[in-house]
Amino acid sequence: MEWKKYAYTFLITAAIFITAILASNYFSQKKITEIKDIESQISIDISASETQFSLLSELPCREISSSLLSKELATLGDKLSYMEENRGSDDSEVLSLKKYYSLLQIKDFLLLQKIKDQCGSNSTNSGLFIMYFYSNKGDCGDCQKEGFVLTKLRQDYPDLRVYSFDYNLDLSALETLISIYNIDKRLPVILINEKAYYGFKSVDDIKNILPALKVIDVENAKAAATAEKTKQSTTTKGQQ
Amino acid sequence: MHLVSETVTYIFLFTALYIEVFFLITYFEFREKERKIPAVGALDKWPSVSVIVPVWNEGTTVLKTIFSLLELNYPKEKLSIFIVDDGSTDKTWNVIQRFSRNKQIKLLKKENGGKYTALNHALEFVDTELVGCLDADSFVHPEALKRIVVQFEDSEIMAVTPSIKVFEPKGLLGFIQKAEYMMGIFFRKIFYYLNAIYVTPGPFSIFRKSVFDKLGNYKHAYNTEDIEIALRMRKNNMKIGNVHNAFIYTIPPANFLSLYRQRLRWVYGFLKNAIDYKDMFFRPQYGNLGMIVLPAAGFSILSTMFFGAKIILSWINLLLLKIEEISTIGLSFHGFNLDFFYINTDIIVFISLIAIFGTFFIIMTSRELAEEKNRFGFDSILFLIFYTLLTPIWMSKAIYNVVLSKDTKWR
Numbered sequence: 001m002e003w004k005k006y007a008y009t010f011l012i013t014a015a016i017f018i019t020a021i022l023a024s025n026y027f028s029q030k031k032i033t034e035i036k037d038i039e040s041q042i043s044i045d046i047s048a049s050e051t052q053f054s055l056l057s058e059l060p061c062r063e064i065s066s067s068l069l070s071k072e073l074a075t076l077g078d079k080l081s082y083m084e085e086n087r088g089s090d091d092s093e094v095l096s097l098k099k100y101y102s103l104l105q106i107k108d109f110l111l112l113q114k115i116k117d118q119c120g121s122n123s124t125n126s127g128l129f130i131m132y133f134y135s136n137k138g139d140c141g142d143c144q145k146e147g148f149v150l151t152k153l154r155q156d157y158p159d160l161r162v163y164s165f166d167y168n169l170d171l172s173a174l175e176t177l178i179s180i181y182n183i184d185k186r187l188p189v190i191l192i193n194e195k196a197y198y199g200f201k202s203v204d205d206i207k208n209i210l211p212a213l214k215v216i217d218v219e220n221a222k223a224a225a226t227a228e229k230t231k232q233s234t235t236t237k238g239q240q
Numbered sequence: 241m242h243l244v245s246e247t248v249t250y251i252f253l254f255t256a257l258y259i260e261v262f263f264l265i266t267y268f269e270f271r272e273k274e275r276k277i278p279a280v281g282a283l284d285k286w287p288s289v290s291v292i293v294p295v296w297n298e299g300t301t302v303l304k305t306i307f308s309l310l311e312l313n314y315p316k317e318k319l320s321i322f323i324v325d326d327g328s329t330d331k332t333w334n335v336i337q338r339f340s341r342n343k344q345i346k347l348l349k350k351e352n353g354g355k356y357t358a359l360n361h362a363l364e365f366v367d368t369e370l371v372g373c374l375d376a377d378s379f380v381h382p383e384a385l386k387r388i389v390v391q392f393e394d395s396e397i398m399a400v401t402p403s404i405k406v407f408e409p410k411g412l413l414g415f416i417q418k419a420e421y422m423m424g425i426f427f428r429k430i431f432y433y434l435n436a437i438y439v440t441p442g443p444f445s446i447f448r449k450s451v452f453d454k455l456g457n458y459k460h461a462y463n464t465e466d467i468e469i470a471l472r473m474r475k476n477n478m479k480i481g482n483v484h485n486a487f488i489y490t491i492p493p494a495n496f497l498s499l500y501r502q503r504l505r506w507v508y509g510f511l512k513n514a515i516d517y518k519d520m521f522f523r524p525q526y527g528n529l530g531m532i533v534l535p536a537a538g539f540s541i542l543s544t545m546f547f548g549a550k551i552i553l554s555w556i557n558l559l560l561l562k563i564e565e566i567s568t569i570g571l572s573f574h575g576f577n578l579d580f581f582y583i584n585t586d587i588i589v590f591i592s593l594i595a596i597f598g599t600f601f602i603i604m605t606s607r608e609l610a611e612e613k614n615r616f617g618f619d620s621i622l623f624l625i626f627y628t629l630l631t632p633i634w635m636s637k638a639i640y641n642v643v644l645s646k647d648t649k650w651r
Contacts, residue, residue: 005262005265006262009258009261012261012265013254016257016591021587023585023590024586079581086584144561144564145568148564148568
């Protein structure tokens with residue numbers, strides 16, 4: 001019998017396995033650190049914007065809207081949901097990152113409200129936001145579909161801010177937000193202009209609820225038509 | 241549930257990796273030893289050999305098989321060929337009549353009873369020192385017999401297996417099988433090193449005639465008499481050899497249905513014979529065969545089913561998700577995200593990479609043993625992509641048949 005060889009093989013296999021575990025943990029930790037870095041960057045951004053906002057109340061509204069709001073919230077949300085998928089929603093590290101992310105979203109939302117108060121809801125880009133409450137505990141059949149809709153909207157309208165919250169997250173600030181707007185656990189829920197809409201809402205449904213998106217569509221169509229005309233006239237001139 | 245599935249995945253991965261590492265260690269260990277052993281050349285006296293060719297409705301391929309035997313570089317007076325027509329219903333018997341006057345060839349005819357009965361019928365007439373079989377869909381390399389016979393110089397060797405290659409592969413299935421057969425050459429070599437060969441393939445495995453005198457003739461053995469006879473030999477402590485450069489060329493099944501039937505027969509036959517010889521599993525007295533190779537063969541069926549099912553399920557999930565996405569928001573292209581963050585760095589990815597690296601090494605070594613020009617070919621790529629997806633199909637049916645005791649047919 002080759003017991004020694006069996007044992008050596010076991011040791012080599014175990015060594016390979018442990019190396020794989022260590023390598024995987026290393027990269028996973030690196031990703032967590034990356035998320036933490038983004039979170040702290042956003043936190044600094046928000047604080048800086050708040051401070052800037054307080055200092056420069058005379059700042060023109062157009063500049064405020066484009067410069068003060070953090071652009072990285074959406075990227076952070078995507079990365080966090082990827083981590084959640086990979087490490088599981090019960091992972092303690094993912095949970096704490098998610099809580100912090102929710103807090104940052106609430107802070108961002110408050111800042112947005114301040115800008116809205118200062119510059120009015122019609123000011124460029126500042127009034128568009130959707131709050132979305134979901135659950136990934138298997139008790140929300142339409143949450144997946146609603147996720148697709150909101151991702152699509154965020155792609156089509158880069159200035160639309162989508163704040164997504166896990167309804168079941170144990171976070172006092174989130175609970176307060178839920179109680180302020182009286183949101184029931186009939187998920188998915190979308191909150192637009194302080195009104196809660198229950199159940200699945202398609203892209204068109206949301207456009208009907210938020211007509212500003214339709215206005216952007218019209219503006220975009222006009223801009224495209226003008227660009228096309230300019231292009232045609234340039235071509236004609238070139239031919240002449 | 242998720243935890244159970246993850247634990248099972250890791251156990252399977254660990255076991256698969258253990259087996260791969262064990263085989264690779266064995267290869268390196270013996271390759272060094274083999275280099276130091278001087279090769280045996282021509283023998284002073286060649287032993288007498290009989291080759292049995294069982295045929296059943298194989299009028300189209302049998303001629304090529306017989307001609308390849310006649311062209312063997314082996315003393316004519318020492319080589320007898322028995323062609324047994326196992327009750328063919330086509331023109332096979334007429335086709336083989338052209339050899340009726342050939343002194344080397346004996347033509348036998350019997351009622352149809354299956355391959356093992358044809359072999360046993362011919363064994364009654366065999367009086368040579370060595371005896372082998374060649375399926376009527378296979379051809380031998382002119383030097384194959386001499387190379388095999390030399391190994392019988394080792395008095396402990398009771399049977400010798402050759403290396404089987406695919407003859408002129410055609411189409412996707414042909415190329416996948418080409419790569420698969422070449423990997424078979426590597427594994428048979430490893431099993432030989434480990435004294436753990438458990439199949440003496442139908443195409444040109446040569447036995448000492450005394451094996452049948454001592455152990456009795458072939459058995460039906462669920463249409464896999466080549467597995468059963470090898471297991472019977474191993475159970476009686478008879479050593480089986482292998483000559484990796486004794487090449488036999490076989491015509492593989494050309495379409496999926498015939499491949500499916502063939503593999504179903506093989507896997508079902510292995511499982512049923514494994515059950516019959518279950519007392520050889522995990523028994524130290526059978527050495528590496530009992531401790532590693534037989535359990536590994538059983539494990540490979542389970543793991544192929546497990547990982548195959550896992551891959552197929554994940555693809556179905558992905559497809560359902562995509563369908564749901566398209567039905568919700570229409571077609572939408574997200575572009576490729578090249579951010580390092582989204583590269584999968586799970587443990588399973590690292591283990592799979594190591595396992596794939598090992599598989600690449602096996603493929604390349606197999607091709608070297610098979611005396612192929614290139615160390616990697618188009619067939620290797622097709623094999624890597626499709627093989628894992630094809631095998632669960634017949635394996636699941638074979639397991640189903642074993643559980644419900646449904647017998648398989650030869651064709």
